Amino acid sequence: MHEMALAESVIQIVEEAARKNAAAAVRAVRLEVGRLSHVEPDALRFAFDVVKRNGLAHGARLEIVATGGSAWCMKCSRGVALARLGDACPRCGSYQLQVTAGDEMRVKEIEID
Amino acid sequence: MCTTCGCGQGETRIEGARGHEHAHADGTAHSHAHDHADEHGHGHRDRDDLHFGRGPAGAHAPGMTQARMVQIERDILGKNDALAAANRRRFAERGVFAVNLVSSPGSGKTTLLVKTIEALKGKHRVVVIEGDQETSFDADRIRATGANALQVNTGKGCHLDAGMVAKAVERLAPPAGSVLMIENVGNLVCPAGFDLGEAHRVVVLSVTEGEDKPLKYPDMFRRSDVMLLNKVDLLPHVEFDVAKCVEYARRVNPGIRVIELSATKGQGMGEWLAWVEQGAASAHAARSEPAGALAARLVEREELAAALKRRFSG
Numbered sequence: 001m002h003e004m005a006l007a008e009s010v011i012q013i014v015e016e017a018a019r020k021n022a023a024a025a026v027r028a029v030r031l032e033v034g035r036l037s038h039v040e041p042d043a044l045r046f047a048f049d050v051v052k053r054n055g056l057a058h059g060a061r062l063e064i065v066a067t068g069g070s071a072w073c074m075k076c077s078r079g080v081a082l083a084r085l086g087d088a089c090p091r092c093g094s095y096q097l098q099v100t101a102g103d104e105m106r107v108k109e110i111e112i113d
Numbered sequence: 114m115c116t117t118c119g120c121g122q123g124e125t126r127i128e129g130a131r132g133h134e135h136a137h138a139d140g141t142a143h144s145h146a147h148d149h150a151d152e153h154g155h156g157h158r159d160r161d162d163l164h165f166g167r168g169p170a171g172a173h174a175p176g177m178t179q180a181r182m183v184q185i186e187r188d189i190l191g192k193n194d195a196l197a198a199a200n201r202r203r204f205a206e207r208g209v210f211a212v213n214l215v216s217s218p219g220s221g222k223t224t225l226l227v228k229t230i231e232a233l234k235g236k237h238r239v240v241v242i243e244g245d246q247e248t249s250f251d252a253d254r255i256r257a258t259g260a261n262a263l264q265v266n267t268g269k270g271c272h273l274d275a276g277m278v279a280k281a282v283e284r285l286a287p288p289a290g291s292v293l294m295i296e297n298v299g300n301l302v303c304p305a306g307f308d309l310g311e312a313h314r315v316v317v318l319s320v321t322e323g324e325d326k327p328l329k330y331p332d333m334f335r336r337s338d339v340m341l342l343n344k345v346d347l348l349p350h351v352e353f354d355v356a357k358c359v360e361y362a363r364r365v366n367p368g369i370r371v372i373e374l375s376a377t378k379g380q381g382m383g384e385w386l387a388w389v390e391q392g393a394a395s396a397h398a399a400r401s402e403p404a405g406a407l408a409a410r411l412v413e414r415e416e417l418a419a420a421l422k423r424r425f426s427g
Contacts, residue, residue, distance in 0.1 A: 001273055005272070013189070021181075085332065086327075096367050104188070105188065105189040105190060105306075106188055108185065108186060109182055111181060
């Protein structure tokens with residue numbers, strides 16, 4: 001359940017930004033989570049609901065924007081879409097793939113009062 | 114503590130340290146009120162198999178008002194990554210070769226470490242950080258070899274993070290030129306995303322576990338440089354397809370190096386030990402100087418140059 005640790009990090013980042021902007025409360029938190037990242041969105045939501053209590057973000061709703069995965073196929077010598085780690089190149093079926101995007105986890109923005 | 118969510122903040126313990134670690138950067142004492150009476154979204158149970166990893170990550174409801182939007186654009190793991198970078202610098206300064214050993218519980222990590230320490234005795238100093246939820250059994254086993262070891266208990270935590278390692282390293286003070294083995298919490302999932310500042314990540318998989326693990330836990334295998342296939346002496350007694358396992362591992366990580374070995378019987382240990390020794394040698398050769406020492410040397414050099422200038426111009 002590493003999502004708990006991730007949710008703690010999210011709250012730290014959010015509260016720091018909220019304080020810096022003299023917010024009375026945080027209404028919403030928007031995350032960008034890649035489909036190839038090691039995050040389970042439902043688990044992250046659950047953890048976020050636990051760690052947000054007693055802070056500026058106690059009433060905040062969590063929005064998770066999933067971003068697609070892509071990889072560089074060494075056989076095709078081009079970028080391809082990758083839905084899941086361990087999948088083959090959708091063009092040539094090779095597994096000689098280097099993930100190029102989709103494993104990011106970022107706090108994009110917050111909405112504050 | 115909550116057994117449902119596994120939340121265990123405040124329960125990390127590092128041997129020799131009094132009290133509990135509270136992993137909050139702002140220093141707030143954080144107490145969790147843990148009633149889970151409210152509703153949480155918990156996946157979809159309409160079919161037999163539960164797969165929480167499919168589909169768009171939950172509803173993305175548009176409609177944030179523009180008035181008070183604050184752009185943040187920060188990596189969630191940014192703080193851990195920064196601490197890991199600091200650890201890495203520290204290891205580089207002292208020429209310490211740090212390895213992060215990950216696996217599921219029972220793959221034989223501790224036995225491998227004991228055998229490695231014994232084999233390298235007289236050649237390399239090996240120091241060990243042991244990560245487990247509870248007990249100091251593993252650190253005790255390491256210490257029985259005469260090597261220096263420190264147990265980090267994560268409480269309900271499921272992985273080591275860079276901050277825990279930084280604190281452990283402070284206490285353990287690995288000598289210059291040593292090999293630092295960090296045995297992560299036995300878990301093929303959670304430690305995957307947490308950089309500790311290691312030079313290499315090594316995943317240990319034993320042949321009693323099944324050859325499909327690399328596809329079941331792709332994050333861990335993708336982020337490891339080496340896969341140690343342990344307990345190969347048991348291959349005649351178990352159904353385990355080595356070729357298939359290696360193929361699966363390379364599906365998620367085409368560049369992963371594979372070493373087949375048996376820590377208890379010694380088979381394949383030579384290749385592993387050679388890899389460790391080579392890593393230690395390059396860490397030692399690439400040993401960088403701390404910024405302070407470098408600056409002091411520059412000042413010294415400038416003073417010398419000034420003195421020479423004075424002598425020859427006068």
